[in-house]
Amino acid sequence: MNRWGMILLLAVASWSIQAWSAEELQWTGCGITKTAFMSELAQAFEQKTGQKIVLTGGGAARGIRAVAASSAHLGGTCRARLQDATHSILPEEQNARLIQVAWDALVVIVHPSNPVNNISLDNLKKIYLGEIDSWDTLGGEAKKIALIDREGKESGVGNMFRRLVFNDPNFDYRARSLKVKSSNPVEQKVESFSTAMAIDGVSSARKLGVKILELDGVAPTRDNIRTARYALYRPLYMVVNRQKISPQTQAFIDYALSDAGQEIIAAQGVVNLKDGDDLAKIWHSRFGDQEP
């Protein structure tokens, strides 16, 4: 019994030691942010300072909660912290501080072979309400829409899509969908199956082999997002712990917000803070989020 206990203790201890290694900063969370620009940003930071940053995905909820619980130095999220029925921040997210670093947009992605190019916001709603279930209604082939959905309302896409499209973070979709655990398999399934459709972040989707649809005739280009012509835009955040932030962690945040860091973000086709200056005002007047 002791032997088993010791083995697990050592395994967990070595994992913890690795997590807190002085040489590496641990970044975890939003897969869209990770694919969008985190690799490039972390690489540039390492070249500049010698500080290595290890990136792991896991979703927005993990990005916020792992950092709040001090099991990672840095996190990424594409949603704000969640509130309960009393409008209090959830206990597990209270200790996290969110710092906006860029703008993203939610996009409809489909298989590259799909002939449909455009979808209206109204039809998009109808798909999730179960009122439209075939591609021919949208100008495509007479095949059913295989809706792929990121599981859970707490995910970055799950939360923001409900807020932006249905104005309710707890909205229950009525359409049947295939549930998957994170953004990565959502994207893989849309890449693999010809009738698939899903919601993704544009910053990540544009790097993949999927087709991005126009929304009400507006393509989610960088210019259309920064000018709010494309409707489904949203902030991307870095997450740090409210109580303790190491000098190395602070140095990385400073770098991400610096001109050099923001240039790297923009170079990946993502709308940076400077480009999206006007968006911030519209966003806050529209949602009044407590973040950052």
Place this chain on the structure above:
Amino acid sequence: MFAIVTCAMRIKFRYKLLLALTTLTFLVLLVQGILSGSMVLEMLEKRTVASLTREAAGKTQILSHILRESEEDLTILAAHRDNENFFTFRSFQENDGMVDALSGLELFFLRVHEVKPRYDRIQLLTSNGGGPVLQINDGKTVHQYDNFDPENQLRDLASKEKRAVHHVDRGAEGQMDLLSLKALQINGQVEGYLVLRQSIRELVQTMLAELGKAGITAVLCNQQGVRVVATPDYQPRLEPLFRQASSSGEWITVLASIPVLDWSLAVGMPRSESFTLFRNQFIAGLISAVFLVAVMLYFVRKAIQTLKAYNRILEQQVSERTAQLERANEEIRQLNESLKQENLRLGAELMVARQIQQMVLPRQTELLIHDHLDMAAFMEPASEVGGDYYDILQGEDGRLLIGIGDVTGHGLESGVLMLMTQSMVRILFSFPEIEVGMRLELFNRALFANINRMASDKNLTLVLVDYTPGISSDGEYSGAGAGLSPGKDQTEYSPAGHLRISGQHESLLVVRQAGDLTVVDTQELGFPIGLVDNILPYVNATTLTLDRGDVVILYTDGITEAANLHQELYGLERLCQVAVRNRHLEAEEIKEAVVADVKRHVGAQTIYDDLTLVILKQK
């Protein structure tokens, strides 16, 4: 005649008195003999009935165990995410997606067969006549599907709200295949079925042969009352006698049912046979006694002769031999002692495992000191060491982790896995930063590796419940005394506690103060631990809020599957009723009410599984 009377009159009075006394004594003895005889008869009858009941219950228990285990395995199979993926892709008519999901399921079915090779067929079918879509025969994927029409079984499934239905398929060549079927429900709609097939022919034949050897006539009948198999001495003319339990006719018969299968086992013995048995036992005893006396006499005689012959020599060597005998006696004594100790050690091993299992349970004092929750727990191990696990771990700021689980099977191995579980959960609890899914996955990885090393086929269900006291909008804990206060509007509502539930185990009951009952199904929240190397894709969490007076009940299947004399299970429904009825009591009193009700149901029957119960009540 006249001469006899004259003669009798001539007999002296004292002889007359002696004759009268002798006659009276004879009559008294005769009456006593008749009375004793009827008592012996009654005792014999009772003994025969008890013996038959025991034999029948033991055999039906074996079959019931097979059925229960098959249902558990079907639940495991149904929990695989690719089942839902397949049917969702099917609803989209997306062929590539269906193929993708089926290939995931195929690997999983093969793995299940590897662990449980007795299932010679594992099959996935679609509903509405869609037929089979995946079939594993003896560990190999086949594309020639066996047809299986589940319609009759499905009606049974729907009408009795069963978790699974079983059907025995009998082939022309004497096969006896147990088909176990479970419906796959997606969003409340049955979209497919899982079927497991295993042969029970050998098991049933062995069962009947053992009864036959014990001089018992037995017949196993299916739900239509049709004979499935019987001992060789069973004859059709006995059928009316074996339809019901009886001890009044020329046969003593007893019935035992296998409720899930709706089968019955009738066992019996001719009344005369029970006397024959008694007579045989008596004769055998007498012969043995005579033989023993004869043998003893022979040896005593031989010994006396030998003693006489060697008397002198023995006298000379007596001191030397005495010393040798003393040494030999000492060796024998030591050998006996060590054998006794070995027996004690083996017995003690199980006892120690049971004691360790009890030792690592939370102490009563730990349950009493929490500011926000009133808690009570109960665990009663079965006759063997069982694999039930529960724990209540307290962290900072009133945070709690409540774990409850059940390792498959019984015995030392299950007990050891339970101990590993307790240790690992405690270690993982000390790392609150590890998120729920990863916590279960880390635990699964460690246990999966250990189970493989142990070459064990065991796994366990485990649900972890994280409790956090409520936090009001001003950031203060709102545990004690919080909740919905009169006069406050909904925006000021603050729950007194939060629960985050993850992992797969029995359902969890939440009884609200007003009496509303929520049954939280944990099937979608996890996967059996130790069965596959990665359960992360299956782990989910659900959250609940608690208000003052709300009661949460966690339990293991020992409670709901506790069976009475008629093999009727205690059941979830009865547990719910007791929980709702007693919700106003304190946790300890609710616990006692449930345990007392379960014990009342079980009666004098042996409980074959651990009973575990945890009650939480929001203060």
